Amino acid sequence: MTDTTAFDWRSFLLRWSGEWADSLPDGETRGEDDEAARRARWLGFPPASEERIAAMEERLGRRMPPSYREFLEVSDGWRHAGGFVWLLAGTGDAHWHDNASELADMFEEYLDEDSGPEERREAELWRRGLQLDVESDATYVLLDPEDVDEDGEWAVYTWAGWRAEPPERHANFREFMRDMHRQFHSLRAHRSDGEPEFVNDTTRQLDALVEEARLEALRGGWERAGKALDEAKEYGRPRAAGLGDQIRRLLGQSYTVYFDGLVTDPQYAPELLPPLVAEHAAHSYRDDSTLTFHLRGADDDLVALAYATLDQVRNGTYRYTAAGPFGQAVERARELARWGDTDRAWRTLMNALPRWEPLGPDHLAPLGWVADPVLGPLLTPERGRELLSTPRGGQVSAARGGQASGPPGPTAGLDPDDLAWLAEPDEGGNRTSYRFVLVEGVEPEDVPGRLADGDGAVLNDPMTLWEARRTSRHDQWEFSSYDDRALMAVGRAGTGWSFAFDGDPAPFDRQRFVSPAAAASAGTRAVVVWSGLRTWRGEPFFHLSVAQDGVEQYAFTYADGEIRKSGEIPRALDPPRFFGGPEDGAEAERRLLEAVTGEFGACLPRHAIVHGRLHTFATRSWTRPPRDGETYMVIRVHR
Known part of the structure; x- marks a missing residue:
């Protein structure tokens, strides 16, 4: 069900407008209208009156969904909805698409007797959708009057031919605009050197959220930490992707895990390069170009280390080591695992985990061992959750409900005690x-x-x-x-x-x-x-x-x-x-x-x-x- 809590459109749009204005280098605006918007710190237009909204609805033959109506009451249209829609329709420009792009024909060509309802809906969208994009970079924004929830909200679909992906669904217009705000932040967060520093109340709040998520992850609260990091990642906040990837890798979600921003840091490379290289070795078929892509920005020494590690992984000779008591447990665990006693090997690692120390403030858990040919097979998604739920790195489990909650019980052994x-x-x-x-x-x-x-x-x-x-x-x-x-x-x-x-x-x-x-x-x-x-x-x-x-x-x-x-x-x-x-x-x-x-x-x-x-x-x-x-x-x- 849609969140029915009143959404403060004006505060949201004012904040977005101010962030946009402050992020622009001198002379970047697209024209006089943008320059005026920058000076006014307002990307929108005057509010649409109830009469204008009613006239639009009479013209279109449908009552507009609640969140789009509420938006129009604050701003009759919008400039720069994300990075690829330069002008979003208000009451005067919204119109039925009616397959003007002829994209319905293209999508229908791919339909066959095995096509499911979702694929057919994608094809029919171009005939029935309400088009909101007025000026864009080959990007379409359509409200779907047939995809309606119990609150009367219409889903919004966006599609750009250069993305070569199916239309992206947003639950309603409010969520679409919030997603576009995130897209704006993500694009601005990765600006080139020499441009204004992108710092504002939103980025400061998100960066504080990332830091709290880091500590929460070390305390064992990986689920809450992961959700917070995912939110910050959508806004393009530095650290969020690299921290979140460490959690995802231990859950077995190795696809699209690149430890962005951390794997090329010599401080963290000894732990993060091996799992990245091992995943590459498993799927590269000796084409190593993608590995170089994920190491962009690394110095020559680190690239050389990556390829040396790649050879070891492919030859089965990579051997994970760690410092201190946890490192000693790693050696005992490997000795057990190489003779088949994987359950005791895992318990050996887990018993030593509370004494594990990170390589730096952005290191959430030991990871290099997953690339070790003997230790790596110990990992299962259930064991990954056990590891992530165990306080480590000098942290203790957070108190909840007045009681200190300890780590979860150990996962069940994987080996039966018989033949x-x-x-x-x-x-x-x-x-x-x-x-x-x-x-x-x-x-x-x-x-x-x-x-x-x-x-x-x-x-x-x-x-x-x-x-x-x-x-x-x-x-x-x-x-x-x-x-x-x-x-x-x-x-x-x-x-x-x-x-x-x-x-x-x-x-x-x-x-x-x-x-x-x-x-x-x-x-x-x-x-x-x-x-x-x-x-x-x-x-x-x-x-x-x-x-x-x-x-x-x-x-x-x-x-x-x-x-x-x-x-x-x-x-x-x-x-x-x-x-x-x-x-x-x-x-x-x-x-x-x-x-x-x-x-x-x-x-x-x-x-x-x-x-x-x-x-x-x-x-x-x-x-x-x-x-x-x-x-x-x-x-x-x-x-």
């Missing part, structure tokens, strides 16, 4: 294939030595599984139909266990499969699980094998509707309890994974595996070599 999540379908609703090895009492960095030989036991730098597979295939020159060396990510699997995980295994060959459990279990226990679909028809299979001290204790494989097992399998894992019943394969798989969790107390970190970056390595083959008489194929790629 059952592996039975969930992927984003496309399809069942997934996977295999993993659990090793008890062994650190993650020692797992490759149990599953690989020689150079294969060397861990790669942390990367996503997709990046690891792409890198591995790029360096692979020979492919064999009998060799199944798995590319596996490693990490911690809960208390007392480490894991190696492959989310894209080769097809399961029951006749030639060799479980790595025995080799992995020297001096300890090891568990191997392999689940997936054997054929394109979707026939499920499941393998479990458990070994201790280098000897397999028990194992079973369910495939083609049959169970083959060996050793003394614990009752909790006995395969007939899961397979052969009425439930589908996914439900049986889920129940079996729950049983494996209960038997061994291990779990796998879903967030790190699906979204994070982990160390990887290539195992020995999971299949035996071919026997005499068995055929196989080897493909060698020559480069």
Whole structure:
């Protein structure tokens, strides 16, 4: 519903007129009328009488909307409504547009059977709208008599061909004029050197609002701070965009976040350049011209730093650092995250956040870590809100309602404490294939030595599984139909266990499969699980094998509707309890994974595996070599 509070048009228009007059350099006015307006400090005209308004309404056949009527009663027209409308209609010049621009024809050409009501309204606007622009820079201003709210207000639409955007909607004439006042301020705030300083009561009030918003953001009141900064940004106030972008980036709104006015400041560049560069790297496709555009005004040293950081981000070698206790927590968090314990990594950062210190007065939160290949995946919109809601930088939470409100409760962890999540379908609703090895009492960095030989036991730098597979295939020159060396990510699997995980295994060959459990279990226990679909028809299979001290204790494989097992399998894992019943394969798989969790107390970190970056390595083959008489194929790629 429209705000029905009486709007003081005269005070608003007088303030605007005075600000306009004071902002003009000598000799800038467009003509005698503007010069007279400058001397009079009044952009308007004499008020329209009730008789003139009534005559206009009789001529047009419609009663005018309330806020436009109220405006006319103060000024019968207006000069310089924003930066692109030089004269706005009063009672004598307002007229039905009636497609005089022929824009209805242009918009209708783009309509088809899939066009929605909003697109059709845009096309019809040019036939029914009331035109208010008299002189402009190819800009149209139309009141829409068919877009009416419950207070009788008509929406205002503005459109300029040089903007190449759909018409912009303003709720009513009052809001249109307020938006044009903001546009005037925004354009004047970015004037060139040598022109009059643009300072007035409005700018002083807005700058005070920005400073209070900065402190409120540090106290954890990011929602109120964000709204205040957005308002000041619309008026073009310096600092507002750079401060507001810090809030938006932590909420995951990385698009159109440029830290304007701050990223080129050497004081803040160490924190703000990395997230800007990381967003550019994600969408640039090696075209770096836009990065230079967003660094305009930066000195040569800062541009060089930006491109050096860009290389590190693209190569996955960027490493975020910070000073003091928070910096120490960053190092602990990275160590946890690189082994998959992302929940504890996040809590480590949050516990240290109250002791974080900004680089300067316009620094609202730590941001460089979002570009770190290991720490960046920790961020989710929910976690971003938690970070922003936590008092920091020497501030304490503001008292509200007589009570001091502390930071919000911690966000829920992203990792379940079991293995059952592996039975969930992927984003496309399809069942997934996977295999993993659990090793008890062994650190993650020692797992490759149990599953690989020689150079294969060397861990790669942390990367996503997709990046690891792409890198591995790029360096692979020979492919064999009998060799199944798995590319596996490693990490911690809960208390007392480490894991190696492959989310894209080769097809399961029951006749030639060799479980790595025995080799992995020297001096300890090891568990191997392999689940997936054997054929394109979707026939499920499941393998479990458990070994201790280098000897397999028990194992079973369910495939083609049959169970083959060996050793003394614990009752909790006995395969007939899961397979052969009425439930589908996914439900049986889920129940079996729950049983494996209960038997061994291990779990796998879903967030790190699906979204994070982990160390990887290539195992020995999971299949035996071919026997005499068995055929196989080897493909060698020559480069």
